[in-house]
Amino acid sequence: MAMIHSAPRGNREARPHWVAAREGRLAMPFCQPCNTWNWPPAGACPHCGTALTWRDCSGEGRVVSFSIVRRAVQPEWKDHAPYVVAIIELAEGVRLLSNVVDCAAEAVTMGAAVQVAFHETTDPELGLPVFRLKD
């Protein structure tokens, strides 16, 4: 029951993230001088001002915490509840909010190992990274 998501805003700082997802890569913004990830993405490193570079991540991570949405509020989600919204920490150490998909919502647990997957959106140039429980 993979859904076709409404496209994220494609003209903002996160565009490379969505474009990479369409190509099957999980790209996150990184500051080389500071050796830190930057998320939510800014145009430049907030600490040193260096332009951020987009690095591909392994796509492996774990569920830091999650909630099961029983009552969706956005119209496109109404028919998809219950679904899982989670904070994922990638193996590289950066955290992002995403969905855990392709399992019963009740199967998701704290600390569960996950692997990235990619969903299409209504914009053929932009994809959406989501996560699946690892076997």
Add this chain to the structure above:
Amino acid sequence: MTDSAIVGIAELPQGKMPGVTPMGLHSTLARMALADAGLHARDVDAIITLSPRSDPYLIHATALAEFMGIAPPVALTVEGGGAAPAVMTDMARMMIAGGRAKTVLVVSADMPLSVVSRNAYVNTLADAGPVHPDIERPYGPSVPSLFGICARAYMDQYGATDEDLAAAAMHDRRHAMAHPNAHMRQPMTLESYRATQMIADPLRLLDCTPVSDGGAAVVVTSQERARDLRQPLVKVLGAGFCAARLHLSAAASLTDSGAGPSLRDALAQAGRAAADIDLALVYDCFTIALLMNIEALGLAPPGGAGAAFRAGEFNADGRLPLNIHGGLLSHGYPGRAAGISNLVEAVVQLRGQAGDRQLKRVETTLTHGMGGVFATHGTLLLGKG
């Protein structure tokens, strides 16, 4: 700081207000607060409002002045989330201390229930609320689910259960039942709490605030002038603020609300100690927010707020009376104006005008407000004159 006093307050019963318009509500509250202070609308030389979701204007405060037929030189509409009551009161203090204004009218009201509708209001929160429009919105997080993520992390870290969440909800409800202006006044038990539907695990319907029409107005002037007015003196002793980030995706911790520095700075400005506080009104848009904010403010040990509620420590006759007006959870959640009732209850108690609810000893009060998902905090300390 040459300090200020709150000399007028007004609040109406929170809930559904059929036949009332948002501007009519603002104007009524403003005139009630001025009458409470023994002042006239023409005395107002600065007006501060929030932009209600139910009734946006280019400059809402100026539109209110026009509606009331006054023309104060300063009219500001601020954006401060749930920390706005402290923001607006502190702006009033600074204008008074700096000589910009003598009588500042603060009006914070909204009508999400009657004018926007409950469902439409909840929908606007998902679009223009604390959800990041780029990196979070595509994943369909509801506002309860963002707090649900924090609640599950909190339960995991401390071994807390739904009984801790329910203890906060039941505390607020029990006290709201005794407050004539509270929105939610039917009894709540652990069984009736558990019988309500799950909204965003682990948060149930009764972990969330209602949506209410309501708000309040407050009049601020100098302490010197306040002594000549009609109400018992209520001083603004100190204010403190803190903000680490806006969105949950940027949060360093899912279980520390981050409110602590706002109280630390308010205490430093007031020259008081935490032990001096004898009434606390803490922002609680969800039960988990109440538990985490109480702990971050140092009013209970980490993971211990639920047990403190169950032990009665926060009851009117407990160690530290807290949210004895029912909190946002049961007193009401008037949209953008949420949290202003915390300020009103503190003033009523400091004046000794709470009737059957009056606490025996109230010298110093803490009122806390929070914007976003544990994003910004504003804390005010008020004291008896």
